[in-house]
């Protein structure tokens with residue numbers, strides 16, 4: 376589906392059409408073909424051809440309860456949950472500057488879901504992602520849409536390999552994951568050799584393998600399904616870019632009397648038509664992915680005079696490459712999503728002997744984020760040799776293509792930042808998930824909605840991922856980051 380080039384109907388265009396529909400219906404001229412029943416939703420869809428597009432600029436709301444900045448998977452999920460939990464209670468608008476999502480991480484990611492993390496909350500978020508995707512028709516079906524949502528989930532376990540000195544840690548992680556409801560099998564070297572005879576296990580002692588609920592899906596299909604559901608829930612999609620925030624001055628008491636402080640009040644959006652639109656909000660949610668640090672700066676986070684505003688949101692873009700290789704002698708259908716201890720991953724892509732792979736560069740090889748150009752030497756020097764070492768049958772692999780994509784990287788501890796800012800209480804973060812927001816966006820969206828509606832996390836307690844941990848210098852150590 377293309378969101379560009381959609382002809383926008385103005386309000387004036389719409390009303391006469393609706394009027395025409397009902398008046399012709401009364402006169403009997405617009406009886407549905409074959410006398411078939413059409414629900415009100417279907418009738419509206421048939422009548423308004425641009426219902427799948429962004430809002431015409433004359434309908435951009437001037438005031439909303441929640442303004443979501445960024446329409447990748449995190450923003451789409453936040454908007455969905457705010458409406459899903461209380462469809463009528465909340466007005467929600469989502470601002471996205473690029474409705475083709477050409478640079479959004481959500482579109483360009485590998486779409487993987489895994490339950491294997493070392494921090495329990497990350498496991499819980501992943502388990503919820505699986506539960507949601509399993510029941511996606513229940514959550515995201517739109518009345519009278521011909522095709523129910525389908526994100527093409529491929530079931531395949533992740534296989535983490537570890538050397539001798541990490542074996543004990545892996546045992547503890549697998550125990551915790553299984554206690555939380557995952558189904559992960561711990562494998563000794565013998566068992567690994569039996570199940571995956573094509574692996575070179577020279578420097579490997581143990582492994583952990585997902586038996587259920589892990590795999591990958593098409594993230595674009597999930598964005599699209601959220602989009603359709605959100606439109607049907609009445610979320611206002613605005614095609615534009617957040618330019619700046621406006622502040623409201625308020626007197627607050629201090630030790631020596633009253634001082635004026637500036638609180639966030641409204642956003643100024645540069646619309647696709649070149650005009651500026653002011654939107655007042657009760658809450659604004661930063662879902663700008665790799666650009667979340669910039670959005671926070673616009674709210675004076677990291678640049679303000681107040682002590683609570685001194686610390687910036689430490690989320691920046693980091694570029695990663697995904698390489699597509701072909702190898703007729705590869706392990707084929709039974710390939711797990713392989714996570715090598717040297718920081719390289721590998722998984723099957725389709726059925727024609729194709730695989731995708733990539734790796735994490737060392738700090739001194741971090742690529743420039745100026746554009747999305749691809750470093751092929753990283754493949755030749757770091758990824759290919761390690762894959763050929765681990766899977767000797769890959770000796771003849773051929774590089775077919777590649778793409779690159781930005782991580783929303785949390786420089787502080789590479790983990791999620793969620794919740795309210797300590798000073799700008801109506802500014803919420805849903806950022807810094809790095810390599811796993813495609814799967815965690817689903818639970819993060821629900822958590823944001825709970826926080827706004829119930830003032831607390833209800834389903835998964837994510838309070839330790841708050842912004843205040845930066846001020847306390849409290850690191851979260853996720854050992855299974857890939």
Ligand SMILES: Cc1cc2nc3c(=O)[nH]c(=O)nc-3n(C[C@H](O)[C@H](O)[C@H](O)COP(=O)(O)OP(=O)(O)OC[C@H]3O[C@@H](n4cnc5c(N)ncnc54)[C@H](O)[C@@H]3O)c2cc1C
Nearest residue numbers: 445447448449480481484485486487617664811812813814
């Ligand atoms: C190579 C690679 C592979 C990955 N594989 C996986 C995986 O297998 N599994 C997994 O779970 N995760 C994976 N990830 C991570 C995942 O892609 C990201 O964490 C996730 O997509 C981030 O989603 P998001 O919605 O926060 O950001 P995005 O999808 O980038 O969306 C942010 C949106 O905000 C918009 N925006 C920004 N600023 C503004 C503004 N001022 N005004 C209006 N709009 C704005 C942007 O246009 C963009 O569309 C991978 C990442 C990379 C780089």
